[in-house]
Amino acid sequence: MPRIEVRILDPRLKDHPLPHYATAGSAGMDLRALLDAPLTLAPGECELVRTGLALHIKDPAYAGLVLPRSGLGHKRGIVLGNLVGLIDADYQGELMISVWNRGLETVTIEPFERIAQYVLVPVLKAELEVVESFEASTRGEGGFGHSGRH
């Protein structure tokens, strides 16, 4: 199992569990909002929320993804302002969550509420090789729906 170093940047987090896998099959660890008071988001409003944690992946063979929580996104309209957060292996700063109320009603986030999830994923690095033309292939120039398939 890969190891990620974590710094607890805010003493209030000492009373709360670190992000963890809720079940043996969970792919993500829930992330909690470090807030002094409830945060009210009007429809369309977006706020950068602290986690109070710095997670240093270190190994460039991995990256972190911050993803919405399904229930929160579907039922309360709370998703991420950047849709998906990409956490680089060399990032050592505080993990921040862009919380966006995409819904039509005002939503309140409570301090330490679980607002997103963190998934560690493997990363492949590609080297770009400039060529004059590609080998004959079955795909032409089309894209964005040009294949004619639905």
Ligand SMILES: O=c1ccn([C@H]2C[C@H](O)[C@@H](COP(=O)(O)OP(=O)(O)OP(=O)(O)O)O2)c(=O)[nH]1
């Ligand atoms: O939801 C997110 C997304 C990113 N980050 C941190 C980790 C990431 O490694 C760093 C930079 O993110 P990214 O490269 O996506 O942002 P950018 O807008 O291109 O900023 P930068 O100029 O800092 O690279 O910000 C977060 O804390 N939360």
